[in-house]
Amino acid sequence: MEERNKIYRLIELECGKLLNEQQQKELNCWLEESSEHQSDYEEVRKVLMYSQRLDAMKKIDVSNDLKQVKAKIGKENFIRKFYIGFQRVAAFLIVPLMLYSIWTLVGEPLGNRRNTITKSTETSFGVRSQIQLSDGTHVWLNSGSKLFYPEEFSGKKRVVKLLGEAYFQVQSDKNNPFYVEAGNYMVKATGTRFNISNYPDDIEITTFLESGKVELVALEEGKERSYGRLLQGQKAVANKANGKIATYEADGEKHLSWMNGELMFRRDSIKDVARRLGHWFNAEVVIDDKRLEEYVFTATFTNESLEEALRLLSYSSDIEYEIINNQQRDDSSFAKRKVIIRKGKK
Amino acid sequence: MEIKEHTQELFLFAEMKQGKEYAFDFFFNYYYPGLCVYAQNMFSLPEEETKNMVQDVFLKFWNDRRKIVITTSVRSYLFVSVKNRSLDYLKKKKRQGTKIEFEGKDFSEEAIDTYVLSELETLFKESLDKLPARCREVFELSRFEGLKNRDIAKQLDISEKTVENQMTKALKILKLELKDYLPLLILFETFHFLK
Numbered sequence: 001m002e003e004r005n006k007i008y009r010l011i012e013l014e015c016g017k018l019l020n021e022q023q024q025k026e027l028n029c030w031l032e033e034s035s036e037h038q039s040d041y042e043e044v045r046k047v048l049m050y051s052q053r054l055d056a057m058k059k060i061d062v063s064n065d066l067k068q069v070k071a072k073i074g075k076e077n078f079i080r081k082f083y084i085g086f087q088r089v090a091a092f093l094i095v096p097l098m099l100y101s102i103w104t105l106v107g108e109p110l111g112n113r114r115n116t117i118t119k120s121t122e123t124s125f126g127v128r129s130q131i132q133l134s135d136g137t138h139v140w141l142n143s144g145s146k147l148f149y150p151e152e153f154s155g156k157k158r159v160v161k162l163l164g165e166a167y168f169q170v171q172s173d174k175n176n177p178f179y180v181e182a183g184n185y186m187v188k189a190t191g192t193r194f195n196i197s198n199y200p201d202d203i204e205i206t207t208f209l210e211s212g213k214v215e216l217v218a219l220e221e222g223k224e225r226s227y228g229r230l231l232q233g234q235k236a237v238a239n240k241a242n243g244k245i246a247t248y249e250a251d252g253e254k255h256l257s258w259m260n261g262e263l264m265f266r267r268d269s270i271k272d273v274a275r276r277l278g279h280w281f282n283a284e285v286v287i288d289d290k291r292l293e294e295y296v297f298t299a300t301f302t303n304e305s306l307e308e309a310l311r312l313l314s315y316s317s318d319i320e321y322e323i324i325n326n327q328q329r330d331d332s333s334f335a336k337r338k339v340i341i342r343k344g345k346k
Numbered sequence: 347m348e349i350k351e352h353t354q355e356l357f358l359f360a361e362m363k364q365g366k367e368y369a370f371d372f373f374f375n376y377y378y379p380g381l382c383v384y385a386q387n388m389f390s391l392p393e394e395e396t397k398n399m400v401q402d403v404f405l406k407f408w409n410d411r412r413k414i415v416i417t418t419s420v421r422s423y424l425f426v427s428v429k430n431r432s433l434d435y436l437k438k439k440k441r442q443g444t445k446i447e448f449e450g451k452d453f454s455e456e457a458i459d460t461y462v463l464s465e466l467e468t469l470f471k472e473s474l475d476k477l478p479a480r481c482r483e484v485f486e487l488s489r490f491e492g493l494k495n496r497d498i499a500k501q502l503d504i505s506e507k508t509v510e511n512q513m514t515k516a517l518k519i520l521k522l523e524l525k526d527y528l529p530l531l532i533l534f535e536t537f538h539f540l541k
Contacts, residue, residue, distance in 0.1 A: 004514055004518075005510045005511065005513075005514045008510075008513065008514045008517055009510065012513075040521075043521035043522075043524075043525055044517050044521050046521065046524065046528050047517055047520045047521050047524055048489070048517070050460055050466060050470070050524070050528055051470065051485075051489040051490070052489065053383055053387070053460065053461070053466065054463070054466050054467060054470055054490075055489060055490045055492070056379075056383045056386070056387075057379035057380055057382075057383050057461075057463040057466070058379070058463065058467075058490075060378070060379040060382055060383070062374070062375055062378050062379055063375075065378060065397060065401060066371065066374050066375065066378070068401060069374065069401050069404050069405060069408075072401070072405050073405060073408055073409070076405070076409065
Protein backbone atom coordinates (compact mmCIF):
# COMPACT_ATOMS: atom_id res chain seq x y z
CA MET A 1 0.00 0.00 0.00
CA GLU A 2 2.79 2.36 0.98
CA GLU A 3 4.70 1.66 -2.18
CA ARG A 4 1.62 1.90 -4.38
CA ASN A 5 0.70 5.23 -2.83
CA LYS A 6 4.14 6.53 -3.61
CA ILE A 7 4.17 5.25 -7.19
CA TYR A 8 0.68 6.57 -7.92
CA ARG A 9 1.76 9.99 -6.61
CA LEU A 10 4.69 9.83 -9.02
CA ILE A 11 2.39 9.00 -11.93
CA GLU A 12 0.13 11.89 -10.91
CA LEU A 13 3.12 14.22 -10.92
CA GLU A 14 4.19 12.90 -14.29
CA CYS A 15 0.75 13.64 -15.75
CA GLY A 16 1.03 17.17 -14.47
CA LYS A 17 4.54 17.35 -15.92
CA LEU A 18 5.85 18.06 -12.46
CA LEU A 19 8.25 15.15 -12.17
CA ASN A 20 11.89 15.92 -11.35
CA GLU A 21 14.86 13.88 -12.51
CA GLN A 22 15.23 11.90 -9.29
CA GLN A 23 11.55 10.99 -9.28
CA GLN A 24 11.65 10.04 -12.95
CA LYS A 25 14.49 7.65 -12.26
CA GLU A 26 12.58 6.13 -9.40
CA LEU A 27 9.51 5.63 -11.59
CA ASN A 28 11.52 4.09 -14.41
CA CYS A 29 13.14 1.65 -11.99
CA TRP A 30 9.76 0.57 -10.75
CA LEU A 31 8.47 0.16 -14.32
CA GLU A 32 11.36 -2.09 -15.26
CA GLU A 33 10.77 -4.39 -12.34
CA SER A 34 7.91 -6.23 -14.03
CA SER A 35 5.44 -6.12 -16.95
CA GLU A 36 2.72 -6.07 -14.33
CA HIS A 37 4.03 -2.76 -13.15
CA GLN A 38 3.98 -1.48 -16.70
CA SER A 39 0.35 -2.36 -17.36
CA ASP A 40 -0.55 -0.97 -13.92
CA TYR A 41 1.23 2.25 -14.88
CA GLU A 42 -0.54 2.45 -18.21
CA GLU A 43 -3.94 1.97 -16.70
CA VAL A 44 -3.49 4.48 -13.91
CA ARG A 45 -2.03 6.96 -16.26
CA LYS A 46 -5.02 6.50 -18.51
CA VAL A 47 -7.43 7.32 -15.71
CA LEU A 48 -5.46 10.38 -14.78
CA MET A 49 -5.04 11.64 -18.32
CA TYR A 50 -8.66 11.12 -19.26
CA SER A 51 -9.92 12.73 -16.08
CA GLN A 52 -7.63 15.64 -16.80
CA ARG A 53 -8.96 15.80 -20.35
CA LEU A 54 -12.54 15.67 -19.14
CA ASP A 55 -11.83 18.53 -16.74
CA ALA A 56 -10.26 20.63 -19.50
CA MET A 57 -13.22 20.07 -21.83
CA LYS A 58 -15.72 20.94 -19.10
CA LYS A 59 -14.00 24.25 -18.47
CA ILE A 60 -14.59 25.49 -22.00
CA ASP A 61 -17.43 28.00 -22.34
CA VAL A 62 -19.14 26.41 -25.33
CA SER A 63 -22.21 28.64 -25.52
CA ASN A 64 -20.12 31.81 -25.42
CA ASP A 65 -17.80 30.55 -28.16
CA LEU A 66 -20.80 29.45 -30.25
CA LYS A 67 -22.03 33.04 -30.05
CA GLN A 68 -18.68 34.24 -31.34
CA VAL A 69 -18.81 31.85 -34.28
CA LYS A 70 -22.38 32.88 -35.07
CA ALA A 71 -21.30 36.51 -35.03
CA LYS A 72 -18.55 35.65 -37.53
CA ILE A 73 -21.05 33.77 -39.68
CA GLY A 74 -23.42 36.72 -39.54
CA LYS A 75 -20.64 39.07 -40.57
CA GLU A 76 -19.59 36.87 -43.48
CA ASN A 77 -23.19 36.44 -44.53
CA PHE A 78 -23.63 40.18 -44.54
CA ILE A 79 -20.49 40.66 -46.65
CA ARG A 80 -21.58 37.85 -48.95
CA LYS A 81 -25.10 39.22 -49.33
CA PHE A 82 -23.73 42.69 -49.87
CA TYR A 83 -21.32 41.36 -52.50
CA ILE A 84 -24.06 39.39 -54.26
CA GLY A 85 -26.35 42.41 -54.07
CA PHE A 86 -23.58 44.57 -55.45
CA GLN A 87 -23.03 42.12 -58.30
CA ARG A 88 -26.70 42.21 -59.13
CA VAL A 89 -26.86 45.97 -59.11
CA ALA A 90 -23.68 46.13 -61.17
CA ALA A 91 -25.10 43.64 -63.68
CA PHE A 92 -28.32 45.59 -63.80
CA LEU A 93 -26.56 48.91 -64.32
CA ILE A 94 -23.88 47.87 -66.77
CA VAL A 95 -26.04 48.26 -69.89
CA PRO A 96 -27.47 51.69 -69.05
CA LEU A 97 -24.02 52.84 -67.98
CA MET A 98 -22.50 51.66 -71.23
CA LEU A 99 -25.25 53.34 -73.22
CA TYR A 100 -24.72 56.49 -71.24
CA SER A 101 -20.98 56.50 -71.86
CA ILE A 102 -21.51 55.84 -75.56
CA TRP A 103 -24.05 58.63 -75.65
CA THR A 104 -21.76 61.10 -73.92
CA LEU A 105 -18.74 60.08 -76.04
CA VAL A 106 -20.45 59.85 -79.42
CA GLY A 107 -23.57 61.90 -78.85
CA GLU A 108 -21.87 64.98 -77.56
CA PRO A 109 -20.55 66.31 -80.89
CA LEU A 110 -24.05 65.97 -82.32
CA GLY A 111 -25.08 68.73 -80.00
CA ASN A 112 -28.00 69.06 -77.67
CA ARG A 113 -25.77 69.06 -74.65
CA ARG A 114 -26.93 71.67 -72.25
CA ASN A 115 -24.41 74.25 -71.34
CA THR A 116 -25.71 76.91 -69.08
CA ILE A 117 -22.42 78.58 -68.25
CA THR A 118 -22.96 82.22 -69.05
CA LYS A 119 -20.07 84.45 -69.86
CA SER A 120 -20.05 88.17 -70.21
CA THR A 121 -17.85 90.71 -71.90
CA GLU A 122 -17.79 94.33 -70.88
CA THR A 123 -16.19 97.34 -72.43
CA SER A 124 -15.29 100.34 -70.35
CA PHE A 125 -15.86 103.86 -71.53
CA GLY A 126 -13.79 104.92 -74.47
CA VAL A 127 -13.00 101.32 -75.38
CA ARG A 128 -14.58 99.19 -78.07
CA SER A 129 -14.10 95.47 -78.50
CA GLN A 130 -14.93 92.68 -80.83
CA ILE A 131 -15.70 89.10 -79.82
CA GLN A 132 -16.62 85.95 -81.65
CA LEU A 133 -19.28 83.66 -80.17
CA SER A 134 -19.16 79.86 -80.29
CA ASP A 135 -21.48 79.72 -83.33
CA GLY A 136 -19.23 82.03 -85.36
CA THR A 137 -21.25 85.18 -84.81
CA HIS A 138 -19.17 88.35 -84.52
CA VAL A 139 -20.13 91.04 -82.07
CA TRP A 140 -18.65 94.52 -81.84
CA LEU A 141 -19.27 96.13 -78.47
CA ASN A 142 -19.41 99.91 -78.19
CA SER A 143 -17.93 101.64 -75.17
CA GLY A 144 -19.65 101.15 -71.82
CA SER A 145 -21.53 98.06 -73.01
CA LYS A 146 -21.97 94.56 -71.70
CA LEU A 147 -22.89 91.33 -73.49
CA PHE A 148 -24.03 88.13 -71.80
CA TYR A 149 -23.67 84.95 -73.82
CA PRO A 150 -23.39 81.20 -73.20
CA GLU A 151 -19.98 79.57 -73.48
CA GLU A 152 -21.60 77.23 -75.96
CA PHE A 153 -25.03 77.56 -77.50
CA SER A 154 -27.47 74.81 -76.64
CA GLY A 155 -31.01 74.05 -77.55
CA LYS A 156 -32.93 75.48 -80.47
CA LYS A 157 -32.37 79.14 -79.72
CA ARG A 158 -29.15 81.09 -79.64
CA VAL A 159 -29.76 83.74 -77.00
CA VAL A 160 -27.55 86.61 -75.87
CA LYS A 161 -28.35 89.65 -73.75
CA LEU A 162 -27.19 93.16 -74.39
CA LEU A 163 -26.78 96.24 -72.24
CA GLY A 164 -25.42 99.17 -74.22
CA GLU A 165 -24.68 99.21 -77.91
CA ALA A 166 -23.44 96.47 -80.18
CA TYR A 167 -23.25 95.50 -83.82
CA PHE A 168 -24.01 91.89 -84.65
CA GLN A 169 -22.88 89.91 -87.63
CA VAL A 170 -24.89 86.73 -87.07
CA GLN A 171 -23.68 83.41 -88.39
CA SER A 172 -26.41 82.03 -90.62
CA ASP A 173 -28.28 79.08 -89.12
CA LYS A 174 -31.96 78.99 -90.00
CA ASN A 175 -32.71 76.09 -87.68
CA ASN A 176 -31.35 77.85 -84.64
CA PRO A 177 -32.49 81.48 -84.66
CA PHE A 178 -30.35 84.08 -82.93
CA TYR A 179 -31.97 86.27 -80.29
CA VAL A 180 -30.64 89.44 -78.74
CA GLU A 181 -32.43 90.26 -75.54
CA ALA A 182 -32.66 94.01 -75.06
CA GLY A 183 -34.94 95.20 -72.33
CA ASN A 184 -38.40 93.77 -72.79
CA TYR A 185 -37.77 93.00 -76.44
CA MET A 186 -35.83 90.48 -78.36
CA VAL A 187 -34.41 90.90 -81.79
CA LYS A 188 -34.72 87.67 -83.69
CA ALA A 189 -32.39 86.99 -86.59
CA THR A 190 -31.03 84.11 -88.57
CA GLY A 191 -28.15 85.38 -90.63
CA THR A 192 -27.99 89.14 -90.66
CA ARG A 193 -26.07 92.24 -89.69
CA PHE A 194 -27.65 94.74 -87.36
CA ASN A 195 -26.93 97.27 -84.67
CA ILE A 196 -28.72 97.56 -81.38
CA SER A 197 -28.47 100.38 -78.92
CA ASN A 198 -29.84 99.70 -75.48
CA TYR A 199 -27.99 101.73 -72.88
CA PRO A 200 -29.59 101.62 -69.44
CA ASP A 201 -30.25 105.36 -69.49
CA ASP A 202 -31.73 105.27 -73.01
CA ILE A 203 -35.41 105.90 -73.17
CA GLU A 204 -35.54 103.99 -76.44
CA ILE A 205 -34.13 100.78 -77.80
CA THR A 206 -32.90 101.33 -81.32
CA THR A 207 -32.35 98.53 -83.76
CA PHE A 208 -30.83 99.28 -87.10
CA LEU A 209 -30.77 96.60 -89.77
CA GLU A 210 -27.87 96.78 -92.15
CA SER A 211 -28.69 93.70 -94.17
CA GLY A 212 -30.87 90.60 -94.05
CA LYS A 213 -33.99 90.31 -91.96
CA VAL A 214 -34.77 90.77 -88.30
CA GLU A 215 -37.93 90.55 -86.36
CA LEU A 216 -38.79 92.29 -83.12
CA VAL A 217 -40.39 89.89 -80.70
CA ALA A 218 -41.34 89.79 -77.06
CA LEU A 219 -42.12 86.90 -74.79
CA GLU A 220 -45.66 87.18 -73.55
CA GLU A 221 -46.91 84.42 -71.26
CA GLY A 222 -44.21 82.15 -72.51
CA LYS A 223 -45.13 82.66 -76.13
CA GLU A 224 -43.26 84.62 -78.71
CA ARG A 225 -45.16 87.58 -80.07
CA SER A 226 -44.02 89.46 -83.14
CA TYR A 227 -43.81 93.24 -83.14
CA GLY A 228 -42.98 93.54 -86.78
CA ARG A 229 -40.10 92.99 -89.17
CA LEU A 230 -37.44 95.39 -90.28
CA LEU A 231 -36.35 95.82 -93.83
CA GLN A 232 -32.82 96.56 -94.91
CA GLY A 233 -31.79 100.11 -93.99
CA GLN A 234 -34.63 100.58 -91.53
CA LYS A 235 -34.49 101.18 -87.84
CA ALA A 236 -36.96 100.35 -85.13
CA VAL A 237 -37.24 102.51 -82.07
CA ALA A 238 -38.99 100.99 -79.12
CA ASN A 239 -39.96 103.27 -76.30
CA LYS A 240 -39.08 101.63 -73.03
CA ALA A 241 -41.68 103.58 -71.10
CA ASN A 242 -44.81 103.09 -73.16
CA GLY A 243 -43.79 100.13 -75.29
CA LYS A 244 -44.51 101.89 -78.59
CA ILE A 245 -42.48 100.77 -81.53
CA ALA A 246 -41.90 102.97 -84.53
CA THR A 247 -40.07 102.16 -87.72
CA TYR A 248 -38.05 104.64 -89.74
CA GLU A 249 -35.81 104.73 -92.76
CA ALA A 250 -32.38 105.20 -91.28
CA ASP A 251 -28.92 106.50 -92.03
CA GLY A 252 -26.71 103.46 -91.85
CA GLU A 253 -23.52 105.47 -91.84
CA LYS A 254 -24.57 107.24 -88.68
CA HIS A 255 -25.59 104.08 -86.80
CA LEU A 256 -22.44 102.22 -87.67
CA SER A 257 -19.99 105.11 -87.40
CA TRP A 258 -18.99 104.16 -83.86
CA MET A 259 -17.34 101.06 -85.25
CA ASN A 260 -14.84 103.27 -87.06
CA GLY A 261 -14.22 105.28 -83.95
CA GLU A 262 -16.47 108.10 -85.06
CA LEU A 263 -19.15 109.86 -83.10
CA MET A 264 -21.57 111.06 -85.76
CA PHE A 265 -24.60 113.33 -85.43
CA ARG A 266 -26.98 113.83 -88.39
CA ARG A 267 -29.72 116.26 -87.54
CA ASP A 268 -30.03 114.75 -84.15
CA SER A 269 -31.88 116.39 -81.28
CA ILE A 270 -29.85 117.90 -78.47
CA LYS A 271 -31.19 115.19 -76.15
CA ASP A 272 -29.72 112.53 -78.40
CA VAL A 273 -26.46 114.38 -78.66
CA ALA A 274 -26.19 114.81 -74.90
CA ARG A 275 -26.89 111.15 -74.27
CA ARG A 276 -24.42 109.89 -76.86
CA LEU A 277 -21.73 112.31 -75.78
CA GLY A 278 -22.26 110.97 -72.30
CA HIS A 279 -21.75 107.34 -73.41
CA TRP A 280 -18.78 108.25 -75.56
CA PHE A 281 -16.91 110.23 -72.94
CA ASN A 282 -18.36 108.72 -69.78
CA ALA A 283 -19.87 111.93 -68.60
CA GLU A 284 -23.19 113.14 -67.34
CA VAL A 285 -24.49 115.68 -69.85
CA VAL A 286 -27.32 117.88 -68.63
CA ILE A 287 -29.36 120.33 -70.71
CA ASP A 288 -30.25 123.25 -68.52
CA ASP A 289 -32.66 125.07 -70.78
CA LYS A 290 -35.97 123.90 -72.20
CA ARG A 291 -35.56 126.26 -75.12
CA LEU A 292 -32.66 124.15 -76.37
CA GLU A 293 -34.86 121.11 -76.95
CA GLU A 294 -35.62 122.04 -80.52
CA TYR A 295 -31.96 122.29 -81.46
CA VAL A 296 -30.59 119.73 -83.88
CA PHE A 297 -26.93 119.02 -84.59
CA THR A 298 -24.86 117.58 -87.37
CA ALA A 299 -21.24 116.78 -86.61
CA THR A 300 -18.63 114.05 -86.72
CA PHE A 301 -16.00 113.59 -84.03
CA THR A 302 -13.09 111.22 -84.18
CA ASN A 303 -10.19 112.01 -81.87
CA GLU A 304 -11.56 115.05 -80.18
CA SER A 305 -11.72 115.32 -76.45
CA LEU A 306 -14.96 116.10 -74.64
CA GLU A 307 -14.00 119.73 -74.30
CA GLU A 308 -13.00 120.01 -77.98
CA ALA A 309 -16.26 118.39 -79.08
CA LEU A 310 -18.32 120.75 -76.95
CA ARG A 311 -16.34 123.74 -78.25
CA LEU A 312 -16.97 122.70 -81.84
CA LEU A 313 -20.69 122.27 -81.11
CA SER A 314 -20.82 125.68 -79.46
CA TYR A 315 -19.33 127.29 -82.60
CA SER A 316 -22.20 126.14 -84.74
CA SER A 317 -25.03 126.69 -82.25
CA ASP A 318 -26.04 129.14 -79.68
CA ILE A 319 -25.01 127.18 -76.66
CA GLU A 320 -22.67 127.51 -73.72
CA TYR A 321 -21.22 124.68 -71.70
CA GLU A 322 -19.64 124.11 -68.35
CA ILE A 323 -17.51 121.08 -67.43
CA ILE A 324 -17.37 120.14 -63.76
CA ASN A 325 -14.47 117.73 -63.36
CA ASN A 326 -14.94 114.55 -61.38
CA GLN A 327 -15.58 115.45 -57.83
CA GLN A 328 -14.86 113.20 -54.93
CA ARG A 329 -17.96 111.78 -53.33
CA ASP A 330 -18.37 111.24 -49.60
CA ASP A 331 -17.35 107.61 -50.00
CA SER A 332 -14.04 108.69 -51.64
CA SER A 333 -15.04 107.46 -55.10
CA PHE A 334 -15.12 109.89 -58.00
CA ALA A 335 -18.29 110.99 -59.71
CA LYS A 336 -18.55 111.22 -63.50
CA ARG A 337 -17.58 114.45 -65.10
CA LYS A 338 -20.59 116.63 -65.40
CA VAL A 339 -21.40 118.82 -68.38
CA ILE A 340 -24.04 121.52 -68.20
CA ILE A 341 -25.28 122.93 -71.50
CA ARG A 342 -27.05 126.31 -71.43
CA LYS A 343 -28.43 128.59 -74.03
CA GLY A 344 -25.92 131.09 -75.26
CA LYS A 345 -26.13 134.83 -74.76
CA LYS A 346 -26.32 135.66 -78.46
CA MET B 347 -19.16 5.26 -31.88
CA GLU B 348 -22.26 3.31 -32.47
CA ILE B 349 -23.94 2.89 -35.84
CA LYS B 350 -27.07 4.56 -34.49
CA GLU B 351 -25.20 7.70 -33.59
CA HIS B 352 -23.44 7.76 -36.89
CA THR B 353 -26.76 7.60 -38.75
CA GLN B 354 -28.10 10.31 -36.52
CA GLU B 355 -25.12 12.50 -37.34
CA LEU B 356 -25.54 12.00 -41.06
CA PHE B 357 -29.18 13.01 -40.72
CA LEU B 358 -28.18 16.13 -38.82
CA PHE B 359 -25.54 16.90 -41.38
CA ALA B 360 -28.15 16.68 -44.14
CA GLU B 361 -30.29 19.07 -42.11
CA MET B 362 -27.37 21.45 -41.77
CA LYS B 363 -26.78 21.31 -45.52
CA GLN B 364 -30.27 22.71 -45.90
CA GLY B 365 -29.28 25.63 -43.73
CA LYS B 366 -30.80 24.45 -40.45
CA GLU B 367 -28.88 26.07 -37.66
CA TYR B 368 -29.98 23.69 -34.93
CA ALA B 369 -27.94 20.95 -36.59
CA PHE B 370 -24.87 23.20 -36.67
CA ASP B 371 -25.43 24.09 -33.02
CA PHE B 372 -25.55 20.41 -32.17
CA PHE B 373 -22.23 19.69 -33.84
CA PHE B 374 -20.65 22.69 -32.22
CA ASN B 375 -21.85 21.88 -28.74
CA TYR B 376 -20.94 18.24 -29.15
CA TYR B 377 -17.44 18.55 -30.59
CA TYR B 378 -16.11 22.01 -29.85
CA PRO B 379 -14.67 21.36 -26.33
CA GLY B 380 -13.04 18.12 -27.42
CA LEU B 381 -11.53 19.68 -30.52
CA CYS B 382 -10.02 22.51 -28.49
CA VAL B 383 -8.50 20.20 -25.87
CA TYR B 384 -7.35 17.85 -28.61
CA ALA B 385 -5.39 20.57 -30.38
CA GLN B 386 -3.95 21.79 -27.10
CA ASN B 387 -2.84 18.35 -25.97
CA MET B 388 -1.66 16.93 -29.25
CA PHE B 389 0.11 19.94 -30.65
CA SER B 390 0.82 21.93 -27.50
CA LEU B 391 -0.87 24.97 -28.99
CA PRO B 392 -1.69 28.03 -26.90
CA GLU B 393 -5.29 28.16 -25.70
CA GLU B 394 -6.37 31.33 -27.54
CA GLU B 395 -4.79 30.16 -30.79
CA THR B 396 -6.56 26.83 -30.48
CA LYS B 397 -9.96 28.42 -29.95
CA ASN B 398 -9.60 30.68 -32.97
CA MET B 399 -8.47 27.79 -35.10
CA VAL B 400 -11.31 25.50 -34.07
CA GLN B 401 -13.83 28.31 -34.54
CA ASP B 402 -12.48 28.86 -38.04
CA VAL B 403 -12.95 25.16 -38.74
CA PHE B 404 -16.61 25.46 -37.72
CA LEU B 405 -17.02 28.64 -39.72
CA LYS B 406 -15.76 26.84 -42.81
CA PHE B 407 -17.89 23.81 -41.88
CA TRP B 408 -21.00 26.02 -42.04
CA ASN B 409 -20.07 28.16 -45.03
CA ASP B 410 -18.97 25.20 -47.16
CA ARG B 411 -21.73 22.89 -45.93
CA ARG B 412 -23.14 22.41 -49.43
CA LYS B 413 -19.74 21.43 -50.84
CA ILE B 414 -18.60 19.13 -48.03
CA VAL B 415 -18.87 15.38 -48.68
CA ILE B 416 -18.63 13.22 -45.57
CA THR B 417 -16.98 9.90 -46.41
CA THR B 418 -16.30 8.59 -42.91
CA SER B 419 -18.05 10.55 -40.22
CA VAL B 420 -18.68 14.12 -39.19
CA ARG B 421 -16.44 13.68 -36.18
CA SER B 422 -13.47 12.46 -38.17
CA TYR B 423 -14.03 15.27 -40.68
CA LEU B 424 -13.87 17.80 -37.85
CA PHE B 425 -10.92 16.24 -36.06
CA VAL B 426 -8.92 15.85 -39.26
CA SER B 427 -9.68 19.47 -40.16
CA VAL B 428 -8.38 20.62 -36.78
CA LYS B 429 -5.36 18.37 -37.08
CA ASN B 430 -4.49 19.75 -40.52
CA ARG B 431 -4.90 23.29 -39.33
CA SER B 432 -2.74 22.60 -36.32
CA LEU B 433 -0.03 21.16 -38.52
CA ASP B 434 -0.22 24.15 -40.83
CA TYR B 435 0.10 26.39 -37.81
CA LEU B 436 3.10 24.49 -36.54
CA LYS B 437 4.77 24.58 -39.96
CA LYS B 438 4.29 28.31 -40.04
CA LYS B 439 5.74 28.60 -36.53
CA LYS B 440 8.64 26.38 -37.52
CA ARG B 441 9.38 28.60 -40.48
CA GLN B 442 9.38 31.49 -38.04
CA GLY B 443 11.96 29.60 -36.00
CA THR B 444 9.91 28.20 -33.16
CA LYS B 445 10.91 24.71 -32.17
CA ILE B 446 8.14 22.16 -32.39
CA GLU B 447 7.94 19.93 -29.39
CA PHE B 448 5.58 17.33 -30.67
CA GLU B 449 4.76 16.11 -34.14
CA GLY B 450 1.16 15.03 -34.65
CA LYS B 451 0.60 11.38 -35.19
CA ASP B 452 -2.28 9.68 -36.95
CA PHE B 453 -4.66 8.05 -34.55
CA SER B 454 -7.68 5.83 -34.66
CA GLU B 455 -11.31 6.88 -34.40
CA GLU B 456 -11.30 5.14 -31.07
CA ALA B 457 -8.86 7.70 -29.75
CA ILE B 458 -11.01 10.53 -31.03
CA ASP B 459 -13.90 9.32 -28.94
CA THR B 460 -12.06 10.21 -25.76
CA TYR B 461 -12.10 13.79 -26.98
CA VAL B 462 -15.87 13.90 -27.10
CA LEU B 463 -16.97 15.54 -23.89
CA SER B 464 -20.34 13.91 -23.41
CA GLU B 465 -19.05 10.45 -24.18
CA LEU B 466 -16.10 10.69 -21.84
CA GLU B 467 -18.34 12.25 -19.22
CA THR B 468 -20.79 9.36 -19.41
CA LEU B 469 -17.98 6.89 -19.16
CA PHE B 470 -16.51 8.55 -16.07
CA LYS B 471 -19.84 9.07 -14.44
CA GLU B 472 -20.64 5.39 -14.60
CA SER B 473 -17.24 4.45 -13.28
CA LEU B 474 -17.24 7.06 -10.53
CA ASP B 475 -20.59 5.67 -9.34
CA LYS B 476 -18.75 2.49 -8.45
CA LEU B 477 -16.52 4.33 -5.96
CA PRO B 478 -17.28 4.65 -2.26
CA ALA B 479 -18.49 8.14 -1.43
CA ARG B 480 -15.38 9.46 0.35
CA CYS B 481 -13.13 7.92 -2.25
CA ARG B 482 -15.04 9.57 -5.05
CA GLU B 483 -15.01 12.89 -3.25
CA VAL B 484 -11.22 12.81 -2.95
CA PHE B 485 -10.78 11.84 -6.59
CA GLU B 486 -13.11 14.57 -7.87
CA LEU B 487 -11.52 17.26 -5.71
CA SER B 488 -8.10 16.21 -6.92
CA ARG B 489 -8.79 15.67 -10.60
CA PHE B 490 -11.67 18.05 -11.35
CA GLU B 491 -11.16 20.78 -8.78
CA GLY B 492 -7.39 20.69 -9.13
CA LEU B 493 -6.80 20.72 -5.35
CA LYS B 494 -3.57 19.56 -3.78
CA ASN B 495 -3.66 16.64 -1.37
CA ARG B 496 -2.86 18.99 1.52
CA ASP B 497 -5.88 21.16 0.66
CA ILE B 498 -8.17 18.18 0.25
CA ALA B 499 -7.12 16.94 3.67
CA LYS B 500 -7.90 20.34 5.16
CA GLN B 501 -11.25 20.62 3.42
CA LEU B 502 -12.42 17.14 4.34
CA ASP B 503 -10.78 17.31 7.78
CA ILE B 504 -8.80 14.12 7.25
CA SER B 505 -5.07 13.42 7.23
CA GLU B 506 -2.99 13.78 4.09
CA LYS B 507 -2.15 10.12 4.45
CA THR B 508 -5.85 9.24 4.25
CA VAL B 509 -6.17 11.39 1.14
CA GLU B 510 -3.31 9.48 -0.50
CA ASN B 511 -4.89 6.19 0.47
CA GLN B 512 -8.30 7.20 -0.89
CA MET B 513 -6.71 8.43 -4.10
CA THR B 514 -4.83 5.21 -4.63
CA LYS B 515 -7.99 3.27 -3.95
CA ALA B 516 -9.91 5.35 -6.48
CA LEU B 517 -7.27 4.87 -9.16
CA LYS B 518 -7.21 1.15 -8.52
CA ILE B 519 -10.97 0.84 -9.02
CA LEU B 520 -11.22 3.24 -11.92
CA LYS B 521 -8.41 1.70 -13.92
CA LEU B 522 -10.27 -1.56 -13.89
CA GLU B 523 -13.59 0.10 -14.68
CA LEU B 524 -12.21 2.06 -17.60
CA LYS B 525 -9.83 -0.58 -18.84
CA ASP B 526 -12.20 -2.02 -21.41
CA TYR B 527 -13.59 1.28 -22.58
CA LEU B 528 -10.66 3.54 -23.02
CA PRO B 529 -7.98 3.05 -25.68
CA LEU B 530 -4.35 3.30 -24.75
CA LEU B 531 -3.04 6.80 -24.62
CA ILE B 532 -1.50 8.17 -27.70
CA LEU B 533 1.10 9.99 -25.64
CA PHE B 534 1.99 6.79 -23.91
CA GLU B 535 2.34 4.95 -27.22
CA THR B 536 4.65 7.65 -28.40
CA PHE B 537 6.54 7.51 -25.16
CA HIS B 538 7.19 3.84 -25.64
CA PHE B 539 7.97 4.26 -29.27
CA LEU B 540 10.64 6.80 -28.47
CA LYS B 541 12.04 4.52 -25.83
